[in-house]
Amino acid sequence: MxxxxxxxxxxxxxxxxxxxxxxxxxxxxxxxxxxxxxxxxxxxxxxxxxxxxxxxxxxxxxxxxxxxxxxxxxxxxxxxxxxxxxxxxxxxxxxxxxxxxxxxxxxxxxxxxxxxxxxxxxxxxxxxxxxxxxxxxxxxxxxxxxxxxxxxxxxxxxxxxxxxxxxxxxxxxxxxxxxxxxxxxxxxxxxxxxxxRARETLDERIEDIYGVKEKRELKEEDLTITLYHINGKAQKIFVNRRPVVDSRITEILGRYDIKNYVLFIEVPPALIDVNVHPQKLQVRFSRSLKFYDRLSRFIRGRKTIIRMEENLFTRRDEKDSTGKKEEGVFDWKEYIVVPSKTKILFVHRQRALKKILESDIVSRKRLPSITLPVPMPIKFRINESDRSLLKTYGFDIVELDKATVLKGIPEIMEGATPEEVLEVLSAFSDRKGPFDLKKFVNRLLSIASRHYRMNSRTIVEKLFSMENPALTSEGEVIIYELPAEKIEEKFM
Ligand SMILES: Nc1ncnc2c1ncn2[C@@H]1O[C@H](COP(=O)(O)OP(=O)(O)O)[C@@H](O)[C@H]1O
Ligand SMILES: [Mg+2]
The missing domain is CATH 3.30.565.10 (Histidine kinase-like ATPase, C-terminal domain)
Structure with missing residues (x-):
């Protein structure tokens, strides 16, 4: 033909x-x-x-x-x-x-x-x-x-x-x-x-249509997620205000038993491709965004947040007499102090950070790395399979003829001293028997959490969105609670 x-x-x-x-x-x-x-x-x-x-x-x-x-x-x-x-x-x-x-x-x-x-x-x-x-x-x-x-x-x-x-x-x-x-x-x-009729805020519009039971929000530099749990029966997903169908998102919400919702996702336009479907009903997220991981983490955090919200954050939206918002969280020694109506919490800053970083790295396939301004020689040899394992943790190591050289370290370790870096790597120095990955990761996290910068409020919010905020995975205490009655007793 x-x-x-x-x-x-x-x-x-x-x-x-x-x-x-x-x-x-x-x-x-x-x-x-x-x-x-x-x-x-x-x-x-x-x-x-x-x-x-x-x-x-x-x-x-x-x-x-x-x-x-x-x-x-x-x-x-x-x-x-x-x-x-x-x-x-x-x-x-x-x-x-x-x-x-x-x-x-x-x-x-x-x-x-x-x-x-x-x-x-x-x-x-x-x-x-x-x-x-x-x-x-x-x-x-x-x-x-x-x-x-x-x-x-x-x-x-x-x-x-x-x-x-x-x-x-x-x-x-x-x-x-x-x-x-x-x-x-x-x-x-x-x-x-x-x-x-036209409205000033999205909250009002959603309220007009369905009635809002609860609203949750994640605000990060390159990603904003707003989840409305609604009274009506509907499942709606928007990416940059564009209605989309996305079975992975639906599946993630379903996993946490979220049935009726309106979900808004806001990302920089350069990080999505909207040109993948003739009716533009689908978008593709750039891999660097790690969108689905971050969405599940956000959704997963919900139960704890709501429970905590009742006591911990009750003051968050209350205004004091001058109309200013109460901040309520401050740093004292190595702790973040979180006062609430019923108690004062002391949060061990470094341990909290360690826990947050830990939960972050378990959800990643590999850690981002930063290049050292001057490569650092290492006194001991590291074999090839260890090097590729280390690479997934963000350590960039090359083995030259006579020397081993470290060219990059995990981004979360930015600010660590050379001694600290060596301390983390020393797990590989006299390695004969099986390698203790857990110990290595624990050391990595301890050192990273000394240097990692995150503001106190964010630490507290992230910590309380986790399953078990009170202890590190090693069993170290993160939170000490001082109930109001204990203080009041002293004044009787
Ligand atoms: N309601 C409208 N008001 C003003 N301009 C319009 C309107 N509808 C269409 N246009 C113009 O017609 C063009 C073609 O529309 P369309 O075929 O939908 O393509 P596209 O929206 O992808 O540009 C638009 O780019 C716009 O300039
Ligand atoms: Mg058009």
Missing amino acids: KVRPLPPFVVNKIYAGEVIQSPSSVVKELIENSIDAGATSIAVFVRGSGLSFIKVVDNGEGISKEDLPNVIKKNWSSKIRTLEDLERISTMGFRGEALHSIASVSRMHIRSSTDGVEGYEIYVEGGNLMDMRPCACGKGTTVIVEDLFFNVPVRRRFLSSSRSESTRIKNTWLNYVLSHENIEFHLRSSNKIQHY
């Missing part, structure tokens, strides 16, 4: 099928465009299952007269200019396919004005621009999609029932309501009207 290029109208329909699978995908793409246009109000109107009629109205920046005929062209977009843009995408859309795809499989009107004075309307049928004329319209854009898949009968036949499609549309709409609290949203579908 002879190969030949597929005719363009066939190609267009194939591609359209990837992006636009049902009326709810039209709703998704149009809402995303309105968000990208900076709209503060978005209204969606749907008839029945949406096959015959969908309309999305926004008050965003609008489309100029020159651009209007181009927005339906394949891969025409205003959002990406350079390859760097693609690597740090901050808009919902970026491929310039949605309007083109929708246009190819429907009859579509777009009305738009950039200033609320002059406006234009185009009419497109099965991808062909049929008409363009001035129209009276306010600032913003209105897109009307009629007779979806009129020219793709196969797709029409495979669509699910009208009822389940309108549920899907509502769900899609709700995803954006949940994740864009500053925007006012309307939905009118099968004569039901729903409306959410």
Whole structure:
């Protein structure tokens, strides 16, 4: 058989099928465009299952007269200019396919004005621009999609029932309501009207929709996780405010019996790839982020935190008479002192750190290493298999003709003295019998915890999110508790 290029109208329909699978995908793409246009109000109107009629109205920046005929062209977009843009995408859309795809499989009107004075309307049928004329319209854009898949009968036949499609549309709409609290949203579908007014905070928006039982947050430089346990029945996951499906996340939450939730994950755009799924329903996290490990650790910490929160942190959100937030944690000698309503805790700083570092390294495959400014000679030889083991702990050792040289040490040991480094490595010096890994790791952690810098509040929070905060794995005491009664007794 002879190969030949597929005719363009066939190609267009194939591609359209990837992006636009049902009326709810039209709703998704149009809402995303309105968000990208900076709209503060978005209204969606749907008839029945949406096959015959969908309309999305926004008050965003609008489309100029020159651009209007181009927005339906394949891969025409205003959002990406350079390859760097693609690597740090901050808009919902970026491929310039949605309007083109929708246009190819429907009859579509777009009305738009950039200033609320002059406006234009185009009419497109099965991808062909049929008409363009001035129209009276306010600032913003209105897109009307009629007779979806009129020219793709196969797709029409495979669509699910009208009822389940309108549920899907509502769900899609709700995803954006949940994740864009500053925007006012309307939905009118099968004569039901729903409306959410613009809110200042995400907390208020989630409260409006489901009611929040509890909120937990992790805030780190390159990762923020906000988990809402909700009263309603829903499982929603957002990455940089983009609704996603991620079976590994679902599995992790399931493992800890978290059933109804809204989860927001915020990461620097350069550390995720959103361009891995035609409808952008999946993202890929950069490996350096170690995202899933950190998520499970965060979730795992929950039971203890909640229990502790009742007594330890009750004062955290209370304000004193001057309106300042109580900090409540301070350093004294080698301890962190944590006062609460019912007791004062003394936390042994170095041991707490050791425990935190320990739990951190067990979840890692290898420890990051820092290069020493000047390589350090070592007096004894270290065999090859030991060297590769040491490498996983962040020690970079090379064996030269006559000498053994240390070029890098674990990042967590930054600040250690040469003697301390040798002390850790001495486990390998006169090694004859089996190697005591536990002892080696313990030494490594003891020394790392002398130098590792972490602020006291973070130490306390991390410690209390662990299973057994009171003792190190070696059984050393980390916390001493002084109950209020004990103190009060003295004043009787
Ligand atoms: N509601 C809207 N308001 C303003 N401009 C829009 C709107 N919808 C689409 N556009 C313009 O049309 C272009 C093409 O849209 P689309 O096909 O969804 O591609 P993408 O969103 O990937 O850029 C966008 O880049 C944008 O410039
Ligand atoms: Mg788009």
